[in-house]
Amino acid sequence: MQTRSVIMILADGARFDIIQDLLLKNQLPQIAEHLPHLREGVTAFPSTTGPAYLPYLTGCYPGTCNIPGIRWFDKNRYAKPFSRKKFRSYVGAETFFMGHDIREGIETIFGLTPNSHNIFNGITRGIKRRHNRTWFSRIWYWYYAHLTDHWALADKAAAKKIVQDLDHNPEFLFVVFPGIDEHSHLASPFHPETIKSYLHLDEAIGNIVKKLKKQERWEETAIFIVSDHGLSETKTHLGLNSFLEGLGVDTFFYPKVVFRYGFDAASMVSGNGMAHLYFKNQNGWAGRMPWEELIRRQDRLVEKLLERPEIDLIAGQRGDGTIVVKSRRGEATIRTTDGGILRYQVHQSDPFGYPNLPSSMTDRGSLELTFNSDYPDAPAQLLQIFRSARCGDLVLSATKGFDLRKRHEVPEHKSSHGSLHWEHMKVPIVTNLPLPQRPIRSVDIFPTMLKLLGRPIPEKIDGAPLI
Incomplete structure (x- = not known):
């Protein structure tokens, strides 16, 4: 099995059970029609934005990548008076350092597929600057949405940018939809505004498939919708x-x-x-x-x-x-x-x-x-x-x-993630390709995508291809 291109949409914070329920209620018609294969996967620990992106981008766990959390402290570096990289928080300006902080020798899918494009993702090791479509605008979308709670704007911008970017025929396209995660933190994973973010994602799939069919590329494109973690309500x-x-x-x-x-x-x-x-x-x-x-x-x-x-x-x-x-x-x-x-x-x-x-x-x-x-x-x-x-x-x-x-x-988290509990660790994997009926780890998707693209799979990664 081989394709000419892969699109991966990371729906940050999407829960498997919610996607499954919405599909059963016929509320995600575009996903149901075009991406009929839903599998339950398990993410990496810590089950949090950023570190849990790494399995999809590298095939390696956060521990293997030496990014053990969205915040960390390096005891060995701190012991040296003039050392850099002593501590990090990827919440804020230091988010731009995550790609640099990944352990040397770890290859990303961006470096392995040179015609890779990136939208709204801050981990950019290996990506060509001109292919990082939102390298400057991402921080402004996030800042505006943080101040206004208008995360639908970012999701709709992501959807629009995908359709525009398809004119450049990327071999691999990685896109982040932040709305589900952010509305879950603001209210609940089950809040109506959070559910709307799933519906926006469904609408985006319809427009993506329409564009691919117009280009006569639908039959040779694999699409994955994945998540980095679930969330549970916090009291x-x-x-x-x-x-x-x-x-x-x-x-x-x-x-x-x-x-x-x-x-x-x-x-x-x-x-x-x-x-x-x-x-x-x-x-x-x-x-x-x-x-x-x-x-x-x-x-x-x-x-x-x-x-x-x-x-x-x-x-x-x-x-x-x-x-x-x-x-x-x-x-x-x-x-x-x-x-x-x-x-x-x-x-x-x-x-x-x-x-x-x-x-x-x-x-x-x-x-x-x-x-x-x-x-x-x-x-x-x-x-x-x-x-x-x-x-x-x-x-x-x-x-x-x-x-x-x-x-x-700020604002207060009404929902949280990061733990080892199943509500944080279980994630959906939705695709237009049949996948085996067995437990899947998020690290398995990276080598699967490379195999679909006919690209070599790096040795000593944590994942294994599913096809």
């Missing part, structure tokens, strides 16, 4: 940095990062349903603090965090590389062997509530066994995020209905 916010400071831990956090010195910890929240916590080591900042040392030095910190109803899961890494994950339900360890086998050991009771997972699984086997649980693919996702040198000493996943950022979030 209560925990100010994680304030909580830590209440325990006597002087904490560095965004946006208060200018002229901050002498702190003992850093809190970097993403989504706002997950967070990285970083702690100063005994002899300075360099190096991850092993789980054993953290338990010894931080005076019951893990227990105190788990006493908070807002915090669902906490993970850290032992000195030997083993991941430890704890919740109020139980505790487990996760590691991989040299042969790539995932070892999962429960201590007393399972922290995810999984029913009797085997102690040894293949990577894909762990996906299949956890796919329909409350925490799909969580063991593999925790392993991948700790690959990043910028990952926290502790990784926190929030309880459904809560998030981890109270102040400095």
Whole structure:
């Protein structure tokens, strides 16, 4: 199977169950007619805008790309007085640095398909400047929509720009529709304004197909609608940095990062349903603090965090590389062997509530066994995020209905994402091509698109082609 062009529309924040429900109610007629294949996929952790784009653009997890969150702190860089890239928040002006911050050697689909075009996406490694159609205008659309809550304007602009760009016959076109995510944050994933964003997307598909048919290119074009994460409604916010400071831990956090010195910890929240916590080591900042040392030095910190109803899961890494994950339900360890086998050991009771997972699984086997649980693919996702040198000493996943950022979030988030819970991790994959009936990861779409285009697939990526 091969096509001459691929269009990928990333409907930021789209939930699988909502798209499925709207299709069943015949409210997405253009998608139903032209993109009849709907599959349920699982995104990457953290399930948040930006890092969760990377699987589609690189075939690699955020941990592999060394972008472990929308905010991060680099302990090794911070330990060096004159080093750059010590910390980041991709919310705001630093969003332009994300492509530069991806680990060296990671190739994007833009670089692998030279006639690639980009609309409203800020991760631009490999794209030719003239093919980045919104490199200047994107920030102004986002700024206007942020001030006015008029995100339909950005979605409609994206739809119009796709049709215009088809005149240039791109081999690959990547487009972001932000409306679903933004209206979900402002109100709810199920709010009428959010649902309207799905309907705008459906209208856009009709116009895209009409243009492709006029060009006699419809039969040779593959279209994917995907999402980077779902969302769940948020009722209560925990100010994680304030909580830590209440325990006597002087904490560095965004946006208060200018002229901050002498702190003992850093809190970097993403989504706002997950967070990285970083702690100063005994002899300075360099190096991850092993789980054993953290338990010894931080005076019951893990227990105190788990006493908070807002915090669902906490993970850290032992000195030997083993991941430890704890919740109020139980505790487990996760590691991989040299042969790539995932070892999962429960201590007393399972922290995810999984029913009797085997102690040894293949990577894909762990996906299949956890796919329909409350925490799909969580063991593999925790392993991948700790690959990043910028990952926290502790990784926190929030309880459904809560998030981890109270102040400095304007406007207030009424819905959140970022966690390991299924409402954040499950995503739709909609296409005009038949796909196998098996669990799909977002990293699998990248090699699938390259195979469709007849392009070589890079070695040592995390995904596998679906065709």
